[in-house]
Amino acid sequence: MTTQLPTPENTTIMPPTNQRTTTLLSNLSSVTTRITASSTKSPNTRAAPRLVAVSKLKPASDILALHQPPTNHVHFGENYLQELQEKARLLPASIKWHFIGGLQSNKCVSLARDTRALWAVESVDSEKKAGLLDRGWGERKEEMGGEEKLRVFVQVNTSGEEAKSGVDSDEGVVRLCRFIREKCPRLKLQGLMTIGAIARSRATTAENENEDFVALKEARDRVVRDFGLEGEGEEGLELSMGMSEDFEGAIALGSDEVRVGTTIFGDRPPKDQARVV
Numbered sequence: 001m002t003t004q005l006p007t008p009e010n011t012t013i014m015p016p017t018n019q020r021t022t023t024l025l026s027n028l029s030s031v032t033t034r035i036t037a038s039s040t041k042s043p044n045t046r047a048a049p050r051l052v053a054v055s056k057l058k059p060a061s062d063i064l065a066l067h068q069p070p071t072n073h074v075h076f077g078e079n080y081l082q083e084l085q086e087k088a089r090l091l092p093a094s095i096k097w098h099f100i101g102g103l104q105s106n107k108c109v110s111l112a113r114d115t116r117a118l119w120a121v122e123s124v125d126s127e128k129k130a131g132l133l134d135r136g137w138g139e140r141k142e143e144m145g146g147e148e149k150l151r152v153f154v155q156v157n158t159s160g161e162e163a164k165s166g167v168d169s170d171e172g173v174v175r176l177c178r179f180i181r182e183k184c185p186r187l188k189l190q191g192l193m194t195i196g197a198i199a200r201s202r203a204t205t206a207e208n209e210n211e212d213f214v215a216l217k218e219a220r221d222r223v224v225r226d227f228g229l230e231g232e233g234e235e236g237l238e239l240s241m242g243m244s245e246d247f248e249g250a251i252a253l254g255s256d257e258v259r260v261g262t263t264i265f266g267d268r269p270p271k272d273q274a275r276v277v
């Protein structure tokens with residue numbers, strides 16, 4: 001993807017073949033059914049969790065197939081800045097984009113300033129990056145769309161693995177949340193996000209509680225308590241947790257948003273073989 005020239009502005013994205021469209025619609029519908037079933041059973045759920053369809057390394061035509069009628073799915077997640085910006089430029093502005101990938105400081109301003117229809121950044125793990133996103137949102141041109149504030153999630157490293165990004169202590173999470181609320185006027189703290197350990201997620205079932213999800217919920221409760229957010233009539237802080245392997249277990253523990261890729265779109269190609277168009 002990095003070696004390709006940008007696709008021209010006036011390129012028209014066509015939906016994929018009927019067969020591919022049928023597969024995608026049926027996959028999305030079965031995930032939606034499973035989400036509804038899990039949230040109906042869960043005493044922790046406040047409302048039906050949002051489904052972010054993770055479309056990284058998948059073509060723009062796949063996204064269009066799910067965004068157009070009859071499904072009109074709106075929330076899509078991407079991991080790579082250049083790929084996200086190209087898709088956002090080519091696809092309808094009615095899509096709500098989530099950046100969920102590892103965030104590099106030197107790309108934060110462009111992410112916030114130059115990504116059309118950006119709805120949330122879910123992988124904020126330092127004050128520096130939060131400050132740069134705040135600055136980029138302030139430099140944004142009106143035609144890029146978006147509301148007064150950019151929603152952000154603080155990414156928490158709940159598994160304590162060195163290789164995972166995310167803030168790795170409760171104190172650190174509280175501190176970063178405070179920085180966002182007090183020092184970043186253009187950001188809205190939407191919630192906390194975790195990826196969690198794969199080994200643990202494989203063992204996740206509705207009965208078998210995933211420690212990462214328990215830890216994220218505890219971190220959220222701590223932030224809510226420290227900031228006195230209980231009973232303020234706000235929605236509270238969301239939990240973004242649960243992927244293909246473990247979203248039902250995450251919903252059982254109160255997830256407000258699941259991020260599902262493979263179960264909807266199938267296996268991903270290697271990055272150097274992925275094509276937007």
Ligand SMILES: *Cc1c(COP(=O)(O)O)cnc(C)c1O
Pocket residue numbers: 054056079100101195243244245259260261262263
């Ligand atoms: C890729 C990715 C997902 C989706 O993973 P699947 O296992 O394909 O559902 C969710 N969240 C993040 C942060 C990701 O990078």
